[in-house]
Amino acid sequence: MAPPVPTPRPGDQLASATDTTRVIVIRAPQQAAGPIECGGSPMLPAAQAPAPAAAEGPPATLIGKRYVDAADTLELLCTASGSGHLTYGGEPLTVKAPKALPASD
Structure with missing residues (x-):
């Protein structure tokens, strides 16, 4: 039987096991719907992540961008x-x- 998927919490820092992607959890659901993955592998706590491998090809995740699920x-x-x-x-x-800013007339 597979271990339960850990529920992400706001403030968690996660790192990819396959490339240089790193993220911070801003908002998380009460119950985990599945693992957070990058490049097909589950993301690890940043403190436990191995040294990142060199990026191959153009970046798919962009620094400073916020990523959300469909819900x-x-x-x-x-x-x-x-x-x-x-x-x-x-x-x-x-x-x-991005949120639209109000007009400044």
Whole structure:
């Protein structure tokens, strides 16, 4: 039997096991729907992550961008870009659209 998926908490720092991607959890659901993955491998706590491998190809995750799931229950802030794509529970995460600022007339 597989171990239960740990529930991410706001403030958790995660690192990819396959490339240089690093994220911080901004918002997380009460119950984990699946693992947070990058490049097909579960992300690890940043303190336990091995030294990152050199990035191959153009970055898929961009530093400073926020990534959310389709239900908008999980939000990650990318702190180091990498070539892996972020997924949560097997579903891809997308870049969060910026909020429109009010007009300053």
